[in-house]
Amino acid sequence: MTAAPVLLSGTVRMGARTLFPPLRLELAPGRWTALLGPSGVGKSTLLRLLAGLPIGGTFEGRVENRPPVALMAQDPALLPWLTARQNAALGARLRGEAADRDRLAAVLRRTGLADHGDKPPAALSGGQRQRVALARTLMEDRALVLLDEPFSALDARMRLAMQDLAAELLRGRTVLIVTHDPAEAARLADRIFLMTETGLTEEVAPACPAPRPPADPAVLACQGALLTRLTEAPACA
Amino acid sequence: MRLTRFLAPPAIAAGFVLLWQGLILATGLPPFLLPGPGAVAAAVIAQREVLTGAALRTLAEVLTGFALGAGSGATLAIAMAAWPRLAATLRPALLISQVIPTFALAPVLTLWLGYGMAPKIVVTALICFFPVASAFLDGLERTSPVCRDLARTMGAGPAREMWHLRIPMALPLLGSGLKLAAIYAPVGAVIGEWVGGSEGLGAVMIHANGRMRIDLSFAALVVVTALALAFHAGISLAVRRGLARFG
Numbered sequence: 001m002t003a004a005p006v007l008l009s010g011t012v013r014m015g016a017r018t019l020f021p022p023l024r025l026e027l028a029p030g031r032w033t034a035l036l037g038p039s040g041v042g043k044s045t046l047l048r049l050l051a052g053l054p055i056g057g058t059f060e061g062r063v064e065n066r067p068p069v070a071l072m073a074q075d076p077a078l079l080p081w082l083t084a085r086q087n088a089a090l091g092a093r094l095r096g097e098a099a100d101r102d103r104l105a106a107v108l109r110r111t112g113l114a115d116h117g118d119k120p121p122a123a124l125s126g127g128q129r130q131r132v133a134l135a136r137t138l139m140e141d142r143a144l145v146l147l148d149e150p151f152s153a154l155d156a157r158m159r160l161a162m163q164d165l166a167a168e169l170l171r172g173r174t175v176l177i178v179t180h181d182p183a184e185a186a187r188l189a190d191r192i193f194l195m196t197e198t199g200l201t202e203e204v205a206p207a208c209p210a211p212r213p214p215a216d217p218a219v220l221a222c223q224g225a226l227l228t229r230l231t232e233a234p235a236c237a
Numbered sequence: 238m239r240l241t242r243f244l245a246p247p248a249i250a251a252g253f254v255l256l257w258q259g260l261i262l263a264t265g266l267p268p269f270l271l272p273g274p275g276a277v278a279a280a281v282i283a284q285r286e287v288l289t290g291a292a293l294r295t296l297a298e299v300l301t302g303f304a305l306g307a308g309s310g311a312t313l314a315i316a317m318a319a320w321p322r323l324a325a326t327l328r329p330a331l332l333i334s335q336v337i338p339t340f341a342l343a344p345v346l347t348l349w350l351g352y353g354m355a356p357k358i359v360v361t362a363l364i365c366f367f368p369v370a371s372a373f374l375d376g377l378e379r380t381s382p383v384c385r386d387l388a389r390t391m392g393a394g395p396a397r398e399m400w401h402l403r404i405p406m407a408l409p410l411l412g413s414g415l416k417l418a419a420i421y422a423p424v425g426a427v428i429g430e431w432v433g434g435s436e437g438l439g440a441v442m443i444h445a446n447g448r449m450r451i452d453l454s455f456a457a458l459v460v461v462t463a464l465a466l467a468f469h470a471g472i473s474l475a476v477r478r479g480l481a482r483f484g
Contacts, residue, residue, distance in 0.1 A: 053386050071390045077383040081405055081483040094393030094401055140391065 005029055006144060006174060010061010012045055019045060019057055023200045025193065027144070032167075032175045032210060034189030036182060036203075036226060041195050043178045047146050050176060067174075070140035073148040076133035078121040084108075084128075085117035088135040104139065110169060111135040127158040131165070138169055145170055147177040151184065160214060163187055167211035182226035186219045187212050194229055203229060272452040280456035287441065288460050295437040295461070298354055298426040299468060302361020307418055309362070310369030311411060317370075318377035319399060335367045340428060347433035357429030357437065364425035365418035372414030376407025408483050412476035419472035423465040438464070 006027040012019040020042040089099035151159045192203045206218035317324035346356040380403045388398045430439025445453035
């Protein structure tokens with residue numbers, strides 16, 4: 001959707017400490033980019049910079065061609081007093097607009113929530129709640145979608161199902177997925193970046209189109225290589 | 238569990254009455270110093286018209302003062318949450334306003350506002366103001382960061398974020414503040430009535446004391462306690478009902 005790639009370059013300091021050294025992250029338009037790394041190296045801070053959200057430190061650098069973004073995190077952050085449908089249409093509510101009813105119905109159908117629209121979040125399972133969060137992300141209809149470990153709280157089966165669903169429904173958009181799960185990166189991403197204390201390195205992603213079967217030899221090989229690279233990286237203090 | 242919940246308050250009350258009567262029997266205190274439960278009950282019945290009129294007057298002060306204090310407390314909390322610089326400026330002033338003993342203000346308020354209902358309502362409102370403002374502000378300042386990030390990326394203005402996100406999320410803490418204020422509110426009205434005026438349960442107590450009618454003074458105290466418990470129960474119920482909608 002965006003012609004020019006989103007480009008982030010710079011460094012972040014937290015007081016006297018450098019969170020990450022100068023780095024450059026380019027998001028290919030219409031592709032999935034995975035940002036993989038251990039906790040505490042600043043993956044989420046990078047994502048917040050791309051989202052235009054405040055960070056706890058100073059950013060020296062620039063973000064170019066940043067379009068409006070849609071955000072989805074590990075915590076589905078559903079409002080308990082709204083129904084699943086109203087939660088999916090939260091963006092319109094917060095902007096004081098009327099939600100597009102037809103599109104809302106279509107999005108709920110595509111996320112498998114057609115029969116659950118009137119339920120409050122408390123009546124939904126963990127996987128269904130994450131589907132509502134995905135529906136809310138789709139309702140925003142943004143060119144750039146930022147996923148911050150969106151499926152890491154789900155059990156293995158649900159995680160695979162949600163990865164498939166997200167890959168299908170977000171196809172064609174520019175997606176950045178922050179994850180600490182090499183398998184997730186290997187299944188979903190067109191480009192994979194490993195983030196450590198020393199900076200970003202690009203790893204080789206499997207060539208076949210996502211979502212890739214979890215037992216595909218190329219996926220398993222990629223996952224193994226990523227795991228090896230992760231263990232080589234110095235542990236975060 | 239349910240049964241004990243229902244039986245506990247009457248059991249505690251019965252135990253209290255027994256202890257009270259036992260103390261009189263053990264010490265032989267004369268009725269003009271400490272009347273027994275029977276004498277107080279007799280006074281409640283004999284003076285029921287005086288006590289009912291006084292209780293209605295006190296209740297009116299409590300309701301008005303509570304509404305004013307809680308309303309302005311909640312409004313100020315929203316304003317302070319919306320403008321952090323205002324919060325930084327007002328926080329010390331709010332604390333100072335709370336450490337001034339209301340007892341000390343009541344005579345001044347009576348001097349300014351006369352012997353009618355106004356000073357009692359203001360004392361009650363002042364007492365209710367702080368717990369509501371403080372608890373609600375706490376809630377408003379702790380909106381889930383994930384939700385605030387979402388609201389920002391969705392392009393929500395501060396007013397809509399406040400109305401659709403921060404206020405509903407802070408309602409449980411507003412409820413706690415209201416329940417706390419409901420406990421203090423009758424105290425405020427009674428303090429106001431002690432200081433000046435001739436109506437309300439506080440005035441009945443002061444006059445009864447002056448005429449050595451300790452049984453009537455205790456009877457008024459019993460009615461104040463019952464009124465305070467009933468008011469707190471009513472506010473708690475309203476809070477529970479209100480919160481059920483916001484799960």
